[in-house]
Amino acid sequence: MHYLRLTIGFATVILLLSACNTDDHSFADDSSQALTNDSMSLKTATPQNTSALDNFVAARRLAWDAAVMVQHPPHSVETWQAARVKWRQAINRLEAIPERSPVAAEAKEKRAVYQSNYAAISDRLTTETTAAERFKAAQTLAWQAAVTVQKPPHSLKVWQRASRKWRAAIGLLQSIPPTTAIALQSQAKLTDYRSNYSAINQRLITENQALLTFRQFSETAARLKSIPDNFYQLNLTPQQVGVSYEDYTRLVEALQQSFNQFATQPDARNHPVYPVLLAAIDDHQTVVKLWKAYLDFKAANTQWLYDDIFDQLVPVSLTDAAILEQKYGLKTYAGGTKVSLRFSAWAIWQKNSQHLQQLQQKLLSLN
Structure with missing residues (x-):
């Protein structure tokens, strides 16, 4: 007019x-x-x-x-x-x-x-x-998105739902004509909403990376845990652990690499999978350390080490023996100065699998 x-x-x-x-x-x-x-x-x-x-x-x-x-x-x-x-x-x-x-x-x-x-x-x-109705609707969606992700941790679906609400709120504000009375307020809100939307999307990246890493650790744990149960089916000789040292070290390196990649994501340290995966890495490194100690000990004593084939006893310090016994329930030999490589590895893998299964139940319980 x-x-x-x-x-x-x-x-x-x-x-x-x-x-x-x-x-x-x-x-x-x-x-x-x-x-x-x-x-x-x-x-x-x-x-x-x-x-x-x-x-x-x-x-x-x-x-x-x-x-x-x-x-x-x-x-x-x-x-x-x-x-x-x-x-x-x-x-x-x-x-x-x-x-x-x-x-x-x-x-x-x-x-x-x-x-x-x-x-x-x-x-x-x-x-x-x-314009006024869209502004009000955008505010409602923003409030719902903020409430949705209060008190984390949450499941991936919850973060995705919050992301969709922020995106919808932004779309409503963007549709408000610049000539309307509510335009200035909508532009101010738009800046905040875009920032929140970006933060939520970054959290989605962290969540996806966490689930991928957890899945890799769980599959590895299930495979290693099954070795003692399939001892005879695998036709293992008494001196075998169930996997070669070379294959196991490569497997641990792959887990470490995946964990390091996940750890670089924003807020990864506050994710519920982080401490469990970190402990799993420590478990695997313990097995690698024991295995290497055994190989070094065997190489240094090949002339007389002929009666250690079955138990594959690994010399350890009294302090390390006490830690292994307390943390994993390992049995010690020779006055607490040796542990069995095979049974130690199996026990550690069993504990590791239990911890990951408990974590899976926790993740499933998230709303």
């Missing part, structure tokens, strides 16, 4: 108002007199003509008020609603003027203009109302 422009000159005041003639400024003084002296040049004033003229004057005054009200937008929904009411009232006044009235022709002309302005105001009101 057109808006009021006020220009003040040295001697003349010109009021240019949408849907109103330049003589509308005379409403403040004597509207009826101004209208009586206009192009219609009314000669007589019958009661019917007076009523029509009153409606005409009232309509133009309402139009003036409506136009002034929406100068210098943006405005609130309430302001646009009030202006829309005034345009409707002005139209109603003009429609009440009889067709045979001296002001009927001009009333018809004004009515067409007012109806156009009324339609424009209605469109703007719809835009403002829609």
